[in-house]
Amino acid sequence: MLCNVCNKNTATVHLTEIIKDKIVELHICQNCAKVKTQELTNELTKTQKKEDSLKCSFCGLTYAEFVRKCRLGCRGCYGIFKMELIHLLEKVHGSHRYAGKSPVSISPESAGQIEIEELKVKMAQVVSRENYEEAAGLRDKIEKLKSKGN
Amino acid sequence: MFEDFLTNQESWLNYEGDAGDIVFSSRVRLARNFSQYPFPFRASKSKKESVLAKMKEVYCTVDALKESIFVQMQDLNDLDRQFLLERHLISKEHLSSLGGKGLIVSKDERIAIMINEEDHLRMQMLTFGFDLEQCWRKLDDVDTQLSRKIDFAFMPDLGYLTVCPTNLGTAMRVSCMLRLPALVLTKRINKILELLAKISFTVRGLFGEGTAAYGDLFQISNQVCLGIPEREVIENLSAVVNQIREQEIEARQALLKKQKLEVEDGVWRALGILRNCRLINTKEALSHLSMLSLGLDLGIIKNIVESDGPAENSGQADRARLSNLFMIIQPAHLQKIEGKMLKEKERDYIRAGIIRERLK
Numbered sequence: 001m002l003c004n005v006c007n008k009n010t011a012t013v014h015l016t017e018i019i020k021d022k023i024v025e026l027h028i029c030q031n032c033a034k035v036k037t038q039e040l041t042n043e044l045t046k047t048q049k050k051e052d053s054l055k056c057s058f059c060g061l062t063y064a065e066f067v068r069k070c071r072l073g074c075r076g077c078y079g080i081f082k083m084e085l086i087h088l089l090e091k092v093h094g095s096h097r098y099a100g101k102s103p104v105s106i107s108p109e110s111a112g113q114i115e116i117e118e119l120k121v122k123m124a125q126v127v128s129r130e131n132y133e134e135a136a137g138l139r140d141k142i143e144k145l146k147s148k149g150n
Numbered sequence: 151m152f153e154d155f156l157t158n159q160e161s162w163l164n165y166e167g168d169a170g171d172i173v174f175s176s177r178v179r180l181a182r183n184f185s186q187y188p189f190p191f192r193a194s195k196s197k198k199e200s201v202l203a204k205m206k207e208v209y210c211t212v213d214a215l216k217e218s219i220f221v222q223m224q225d226l227n228d229l230d231r232q233f234l235l236e237r238h239l240i241s242k243e244h245l246s247s248l249g250g251k252g253l254i255v256s257k258d259e260r261i262a263i264m265i266n267e268e269d270h271l272r273m274q275m276l277t278f279g280f281d282l283e284q285c286w287r288k289l290d291d292v293d294t295q296l297s298r299k300i301d302f303a304f305m306p307d308l309g310y311l312t313v314c315p316t317n318l319g320t321a322m323r324v325s326c327m328l329r330l331p332a333l334v335l336t337k338r339i340n341k342i343l344e345l346l347a348k349i350s351f352t353v354r355g356l357f358g359e360g361t362a363a364y365g366d367l368f369q370i371s372n373q374v375c376l377g378i379p380e381r382e383v384i385e386n387l388s389a390v391v392n393q394i395r396e397q398e399i400e401a402r403q404a405l406l407k408k409q410k411l412e413v414e415d416g417v418w419r420a421l422g423i424l425r426n427c428r429l430i431n432t433k434e435a436l437s438h439l440s441m442l443s444l445g446l447d448l449g450i451i452k453n454i455v456e457s458d459g460p461a462e463n464s465g466q467a468d469r470a471r472l473s474n475l476f477m478i479i480q481p482a483h484l485q486k487i488e489g490k491m492l493k494e495k496e497r498d499y500i501r502a503g504i505i506r507e508r509l510k
Binding site (some may be wrong): 059071072073074075078082085089097098099102118 | 306309312313322
């Protein structure tokens with residue numbers, strides 16, 4: 001069997017990948033396998049660097065500390081680590097949508113303001129990952145909320 | 151300090167009124183944090199003191215807290231702190247790393263707010279018997295009034311923000327303390343505990359974990375507090391408590407049918423020991439008190455203490471007296487009553503004396 005990638009050498013390495021919920025089987029040669037391994041290592045390092053650099057600017061809690069102790073340090077942490085939290089919440093509570101009372105001091109206007117701030121944080125994270133399509137979507141959401149507030 | 155707690159007739163713990171039968175007490179607890187300060191484990195000493203100062207400023211604007219006391223944990227001695235723990239007004243966590251920790255307690259001891267425990271505020275309301283509804287209504291009112299003065303950390307889609315994600319959302323823990331002597335005697339208790347764990351309720355003994363429950367007392371509380379409204383948290387626990395109550399009643403009937411003599415013997419022996427012993431430790435005392443309570447509930451003993459009132463009230467008075475004994479035989483309570491520190495043997499001696507006095 002010839003290598004699926006270069007179509008030149010004999011395939012000696014058999015790889016199974018899951019891409020967007022689909023199982024894909026790859027049969028590749030030694031050289032292409034080396035290149036593939038390097039790609040995977042780079043991706044993992046990038047993710048690790050992103051997680052290491054996540055830090056709450058208000059109380060200084062890092063992502064690593066949050067994961068290790070499973071505790072949040074302040075209001076700001078909930079904005080920064082929200083995406084990482086959602087998965088954990090579903091495990092613990094079976095849900096991540098709040099259904100209870102609101103504090104009297106939270107008016108609909110200030111609730112909207114908080115949402116805008118959080119979307120801004122999310123947008124910055126997404127831009128740092130060069131996911132400009134998602135960033136544009138978030139920017140549009142922010143504009144919508146701002147015009148609602150006015 | 152706190153000596154007047156022991157004699158305060160308004161305190162629910164001294165009140166010889168409607169002591170619960172199977173459901174001994176109910177509790178609702180809310181966790182809240184300030185938006186503008188780091189949570190306690192990330193906060194500096196001065197930030198914690200700012201939280202204390204703010205609470206000191208605002209607590210008396212809340213109706214239910216107008217006649218409360220406000221203390222800083224580091225200003226109390228060991229005995230007083232232990233005393234508060236025995237009265238269920240603080241948690242074990244509030245006994246260590248005392249810097250910046252405070253406590254507000256209402257005059258009737260039903261409402262207590264720990265400051266800078268795991269979260270900035272841990273508020274609770276306690277009451278006799280099975281009344282989660284009242285606990286929630288009153289505590290909700292305190293929470294609402296405080297939220298007019300304090301900016302609580304909150305996000306509309308996640309709810310009230312807490313240090314630990316397991317508390318997030320309503321940040322509400324609802325629990326009942328149940329007396330289950332028949333389920334323990336018939337050995338049905340283990341199955342119940344297993345079932346509870348499966349449906350996300352936690353169970354703890356009064357002073358220990360799992361089945362090492364002193365005085366046959368078990369505290370059952372919810373685990374889930376996100377994704378459902380407060381009312382549903384209460385309804386869910388109430389439904390579970392009602393089911394366990396029915397199981398306990400069934401187990402008591404089974405005892406009367408199949409082991410009547412053994413139970414009678416156990417009850418009368420318990421009364422004999424309690425009325426005559428000269429030395430007794432907490433664990434043994436609680437065990438006999440629980441047996442005695444069961445005896446009253448099953449009609450094996452008609453009345454323990456002579457009362458001047460009508461006969462139908464004497465059972466109630468006896469039950470309340472026993473409930474009160476559950477509280478005051480604890481180590482710090484005894485030392486508070488005597489007004490001095492006591493060694494273990496001295497406590498066992500005093501305990502026996504107080505029990506004989508109250509049950510003669």
